[in-house]
Amino acid sequence: MDPQAYYYQYPMMKEFDAVVQSCQKVTKGYVLTLDHTAFYPEGGGQPCDVGRIDTASVFDVQEKNHVVYHYVDRAFSVGQNVHGRIDWNRRFLMMQSHSGEHIVSGLIHAQFGYDNVGFHLDPHGLMTIDFNGVLRPADIDAIEMLANDVVSQDIPLTIAWPTKEQRKHMSYRSKKALDGHVRIVTIGPYDTCACCGTHVERTGQIGSIKILSLEKHRQGVRLQLICGRKAIMDHQQKHKICAQLSPLFSVPVEGIVTAVKKAQEDRNEKSRTIRQWQDKYIVLKTAMLPSSKIQLIEEDVDRLTMRDFCNYILEHTDCVVAMVVAKNQGAYQYVMASQKIDLKIKVNELNALLAGRGGGQKEMVQGTFRADIETIKKVIQQWNDSL
Ligand SMILES: [Zn+2]
Structure with a gap:
């Protein structure tokens, strides 16, 4: 983590100027380093920023040993002056979401003593958080209300980079033992957490926090939640569904x-x-039914009933083949069953004669004939006479 990175120093920076330090061809395009960048690299459960550097599209940003690598779709020259523009809608949603997650995790930690043991935020703003303890739906409703109260209090988020010595006297949430630069994000009295992600400046900017689901996960629970614009869009969509269902059911x-x-x-x-x-x-x-070797019945029923029909006729008459046809969109669906004839072979012959398609097992076949009923009856009668 580099405290001097623009995305940490100026989290609201949408555009910036920089100078190209290196540009290399790689399998998926070109990888670029700059003297400064406001593009947040993937990390801490938060997706990277995307956007543009001049006319090039930035589709991935990664960090290794304090160097930020921008994956772009065209080449640049070393020393070239460039202008970066972050896809701000996506980045702001990431900030709203990440800050909302801290509030919810902080409240659950304070009330129940559980730790956030897994966090994932997707580029569309859907988050999952795993906690190492069990929560009930009523707990979630209460936490959601409290979290939104913290939003409406419009508390400033403070960011600090304390030294190892200073950290000894601090209490904060952290997923692992930390070394090197440690960044601490504090939201008033509600949460203090080690974090490398980007955040809004005040809780009011989160807009709203909505917990979507609660399910058992390992020894604890997994929550799905959304914030900000994503939460409003989710509400709009669900409201529309309810508004349509309500008159349908009166x-x-x-x-x-x-x-x-x-x-x-x-x-x-x-x-x-x-x-x-x-x-x-x-x-x-x-x-x-009159006695016959092949029982052909025309009946307007579904395929499942056609099968039941065939099975019943076979069991309760002495016919060789039971067959049901049903008219469906200008063609005739058929089901045939027999214990004595290999229908899997016979059906090919019938399909050829009656412009049909279909097949199945030795004892039962099904498909469609594209012939009229008189032709079907004639072909089946000839088959019957040959038995
Ligand atoms: Zn975080």
């Missing part, structure tokens, strides 16, 4: 869950009734 928003559950129960009950009727119908229809 209930206010708070009644949607009950209405959906009721609709699900009704549908399941209807499905059960239909299933029972279908079973009865299959029994009746089969009882009325």
Whole structure:
């Protein structure tokens, strides 16, 4: 970590001038170093900045031994003066998110004594935090309220680079034992944490903090959360969904869950009734069939019922092949079953005669014929006569 880096000294810097120190061709473009940079390199669970250096696109930024490497899509000359511009929408969302994460982690640490043992922030602002202790949904609701109170207090975030000696007298959160430069981010009385990420200047800039989910993770829990603009967009999207569902079910928003559950129960009950009727119908229809080696039935039913139909006919009549066809979008879906004939072979012959497609196993095949019903009946009758 370099305390002199622009992204630490001037976290609100969106554009800057610099001089190219080196430029090398690499597999994915060119890698560039500058005498100064405001581009934040990936680190501490926070994605890197992207943006432009002159007309080149900066698509990755990494740091190694205090040197920041900018991955760009075109070459530069050493000594060239350049102008860098950070994709500020993305960077500001990263700052809102990272600062929001500190507030939530600090509050949970203070109230429950749990540590943040894993943090990830994606470039779209979705964060996951793992804690080494169990939290309940009610705890999360309370923490979310408190976190947003800290936002509305508009507290300044303070950044310090204390020496090893000074750190001995400080209390702060940290994921690992630290050496070299250590940067401490403090949010009033709510959190003090060692961190290498970028942050907003005051908590009010976070806008809002929304915890999306809570799930068990190892010995503790994993939270998903979003902040700032991302949280507003999430609210807009979910609000639109609720606003559409509410009139569909003729209930206010708070009644949607009950209405959906009721609709699900009704549908399941209807499905059960239909299933029972279908079973009865299959029994009746089969009882009325004339004796034949191939039983061809035209019936407007779904594929699952076609299969049930075939199986029932085979079991309860002495036919050789049971076959059900159902008209569907100008073609005829078919299902055939037999215990005595290898249908896997026979179906190819039928498909050729009836412009069909499909196949399956020896005992049951299914597919579609693109022929009219009279032609289908004629071909099946010829097959029947040959048996
Ligand atoms: Zn941090």
